[in-house]
Amino acid sequence: MTSVQEKLLEHLRTCSKGAPPADKREKSLPQELVSWSQRVDMLLPLVLAAWRCKLLRDAAAMMVGLGLVIAGGFGRPLHSIVGLLFLAIGIRGLPGGAPFLEVKTEAGFYAARHGRYGTRNEHICKAFEGWLSTHVPCPWQRSGELCTVLPYLLNQKRSSDLPYERCWLEAEDGERFAFDWVFPPTGFDPQRPVLVLLTGLAPNQHWTAAAGFIADAAWHFTHRANMTVVVLVARGTMDTQVNKNLFHGARVTDLRQMLEFTHSSLEKFSGIKPKIFAAGYSMGAIILANYCGHYDKDPLIAGGIHFSGLHDAAFNMNFKYSEETWQAYLAYNLKWTIAVSAQEEVGFIVQACAMVLKRGDMN
Template sequence: MDVNRALSQQAMPPSVKNHRPLASSAQSFLTHLNLPHHPTHSGIDIEELSFVGPGVFELPRGNSKNSHSSTPHSNASFHEPPPPIGPISLLELHDDSYVELARTACTMTAPTLAMMELWLRLFALLVGPLCVVCLVTREIARLGGDHASGGDRSVRRADAIMIMAILAVASSAVLFTDSLYVYEYGRSFGCCLFVASSVLATRLAREFQQAADGSVRCDKNHKRRMKQRANCFSALVWGLLFTTMIVFLRSDGGHMINLALEKVPTISILSGVASTATTAMKRHDNNPLTVISDPGIDLPTIEPGFYHSSNPLIQSIAKHWPESSRSYNVSNGATPYLVNGDQRTGIPFLVNKVEEQEYVRVYVQNPFDKEYLALDIAFPFQITREKGKEWTKTIYKIHDPLYITSINQFILSYMDSTVDLTKNMSKTLYLVVDPRAAPSLGMMDTTMIGWNVFHGARTGDVDIAARAVKRGLVEMAREMGVRTPILAGVGYSMGAIILSNYVARSGSHCALDSAIAISGGLDMRQQLNFKRSMRLWQPMLTFGLREDILLGKYARHYKHRLTKEQFRSMLRVTSISHLDVEAIVNYNSFDDLVHYYSEMSAMGDRDPEFQLFDDKNEGTCNTDKDGFWGRIANVSIPFVVLQALDDPLVGWRTIGTANAQGLAESGSGNIILLLTKAGGHVGWPVGTNPKKEGWKWMNDAARDFVLAVAAANQDLCMKKRSKENIVDR
C-alpha cells in the first residue's frame, strides 16, 4: 500500500478549511510552526519522550498475565497491512447471522431505558412535590364530600390519577435515595415526601380496589377492566415501595442487610456457600466490574475548596486568579433552578448552541508509529492589528471531551466564547485541538496507516504535538523580540485524563507551561464501582462511540484483532467501562481493566484509596512516606484539577485521595485543586438563561488561570531583576 498517496488523497473536513485570509501574526505563526498542510513528512526532527519509556506507553509492554492467550492474533498482527477504514454493514459485522444481529439489537434498549430513568431523575424535584400536592388536593376535596368532582367514575380521569400517584412515589423515591439529591438536600426532605406519597398512593390503591369490587351498575367486561387496572396499580405501588426500601437499606453498600441475614442460621449457611462461590469466581474472573461491590449511596467526603501549596509561584497564581472565576455558587451567578449534577450536566448540552469555527489544519508525525497527527488551529480572523500588538501571551492547547452531543460543537463553543472574551483585551487566542487523544472526534477524520487506534494511556501524541507548537512559538518570539508565549494545555473529560497523565509522567520534561484538567480524573480505577454512571449516563455515551468510531471507522481493525466472542461482546456493551474491557483492553493487550486504568491515570501507580479493593487504607494519607504520591509528585508546571463533586459521569473519588491538601503539597507543590460542590460534568451553567451564557464560568476559569500564570511569571521576573539590581549595587 502506498501510504503517502493514501494520506495525501484524504479529504479535509469542511470545518477545518479557512475561507478568509489570515492576519499577519497568524500567518507568521504558521510559517514558524513549519508544519505541512498535508500528511507528509515535514523534515523536522521530533524529540521522542524516551525518558518515560518508548512512545510513552504507546502500547502495553510485557504483559504479566495471559492476555495474549485470549486473543487470536499476537502483537505480530500489528505488522500486517491494516484493513481499510470506513463503515461496515450490520450484517457483515455479525458474520451474516440474523440471529446474532437480533441479539445485538436487543441490547440497544439499554440507552432508551437509561434515558427514561435519567429524565425522571432530572425532573424529580419538580414532578414529585407537584404530584403530591395534586393528590393531597384531591383527598381534601373527597373529605369535603365532593365525591363527584373526584372523577373516579371517569376511566380516563382514574387513569390520570393512577399515573400521577406512580410519578409521585417514583419521584419521591429518587429524592430519598439518589446520591446527588441527598448530597444537595439531605435525607429529610426526600423521606418526608416519600412517606406522604406512599400513604396517598396506598390509600388510592385501596380506594380503586373497593370501587372495582363495589361496582354493580357496570357490565362484566367493564368491571373486569376496572379490577385489572386496580390490581396493576396496586402491584406497581407496592413494587415501588419495596424496591425503594431495598435501595435505602443498601445505601451503605449492603453491609447492614448482610449483618442482619447472618443472624438467621439457615440464611447464614447459604450466605457462607455464596461467599465461597464468589471468592472462587473472583480468582478466575479478571473483569473487576463483576467482582467489585457497589458502595451504595456515594456521598463525597472531600470538602469543596481551593487547595494549593505554599509554593511562591502557585501562591502568586492564586493571588492573580479572580475569585469570581474559581467560585461557583448561586451568589456568583450559578443557575439557581438547576439543582443537581444531572441537570447541570444535561441541560447545558441540550440548550447551548454555537456557530461553526474555522480552522487551519497542519500535521505532525509521531516517530513511534509513523502516524500523522492533525492539529486544527483556530485564529480570531476578526482581529486585524499589526503583529506586534496582535501577539498573545497565552496559547491554549485543547484536548477534546468525551460527551453525549456533538463534540465538535462543544469544543467550538469553548473557542468562540474565549475568543469573544479575549477580543476585548486586545489579545489573540490560538486554540489547538489534539489528534489521537481525541477519540470522540474519530481521530479528527485523519487516515491511519497502522493499527494503533485510540487508547487512553497513550500520551506520546500529546508530547509530540506540544513540542511542535512550542518550537513554533519560540521561533516566532525570537524573531519578534518578545518573550515566548505561554503554551497552556486545557483538557476536558477524557482529554483531561490524558492531559493529567502526560503532565505527571513527563515531569520536568513537560512541553507545556501550564495545564488545567476539567472534569477528568487522576485515578480512574475509582470508576470501577461507580455504578450510577454506568447505569444512567454511560449507555448513551457508549452507543454514540460504538456507532461513530468503533463501527463507523475502525470496525475492521477490531474484528481482525479480537476473537469472535470478544468482538460480539464489544457490539453489545452498555457502558464505557465494559467497552474499555471488550475493546481497549483486549485490542491493545492490556492485562485487564485495572492495568489499563492504572496506566491511564496520573495517580495510577499508587495503592488506591477509599477501600476500592477492600484494603485497609480508607482515606489515610501518610505524606511523609517516601514516594507515597507516585508520579503525580513529578508535576513541574502549574497544574489545576477542576472538578465538581456532583459530577454524574466521573465520580468524585477519581480525585484519587481524601487528602486534597496533601495532594496539593505533593512534590514541588505545583498542583492546584479547585473542587466545587456543584457544577456537574463539563457543565457549570450560569445565569437565569444558561443558553445565553453557554459555558462561560468554565471558560473563564481556564482563561483566568492561564492569565494568572502569565502575571505570576512576570512578578517573579521582576522580583528576580530587583534582586539582581540590588546585588549589582
C-alpha cells in the same frame, strides 16, 4: 499581527503531512455489527441504563403526571389526583434506580499552602473562592445531569462557522493525527497566551458541527479573550481515520509532539517565548494530567486545568450510578466509533468491540 498570522499559516500548511491516504480496499463490518438481532442486543444495555438514570426516571414520572392532570381537566377528577401524585413523586425523585456514590470530601479548593508553590496556590484558591462567592446557581437546574444535557439543547451553537486550519503530524508509530488552529478575528497576537484544548470521547463529527464544551471554549477564547486556540483531535474522531494504531487514553506522545511543534512554530514567528496553556475535558483531562506526570521536567506549557477528569479511576469503579447509567452510552459510542473507523488491519479489534458492545460497560 496579521502578517505574523499569515507567516504562521504558511508554515503550518508547509509542515502539515496531510491526511493519511485513504485505504481503497473494500471494508466490511463483521456479522456481529450487521444483523438486526445483534444490534437489538447491543441496544438493550442502553435501554436499561436510561431506566436507571435519575433524570429520565423523574422526567418520565412528571410527564405521566402532567398528562393525567390534563386528562383530569375533562371531567375526570381521579386522573387529576393521580396526576398530582406522579408530579410530586417526579419532583421529589422516583425511588429505585442506581444509587449515587456517597460524597465524603467537602467541596472546596485544595492545594499545598506552603513550600515552593504555596504563594501561587494561595493566590489561585483565593481567586476562585472570590469568584464563587458572587456565583448564583440556577434555582431550578439543580441536577448535574440537567446541567450537562441542557446546554447542548438550549445554548446557541456559535461555532458552526468558526474558521480553523487543520494541521497533520506523523507520529512515531506511523499514524497521522490532526490538530486545528483557530485564530481570533483580530488576528494572531504574540502577546496573548495560546490555549491547547483536549477533547473528551469525541464523535465522528467535527467539533464545529458537534458543538459542546470544546466548540464553545474555542469560540469564547478567540472572540472574547483574543487568544489563539489549538484543538488536539483524538485519533479516529472528527473526520480523521486510523490505519492500525487506534486512540487510547494512556497515549501522551501525540500531545507532546504537537506541543513541541506548536512551541517551536510560535517562537520562530513571534520572536518571544510563547505562553501556552492547556485545558482538557473528561478523557482529555485525564490525558493532560498523565502528560504532566510524564513531562514534568519540561512540560512546554505554563499551566493547565482539567474539567471532569478522574483523579482515582480505581475508586470510581465504586460509583455504580455512573457505571450503570451514562457510562453505558459512552462505552457504546466509543466502541462503535472505533469499529466503524478501523481498517482491516485491526479487524480482530473490531470483532472484539462488537462482542463487548452488548455488555455496555467501560471495563
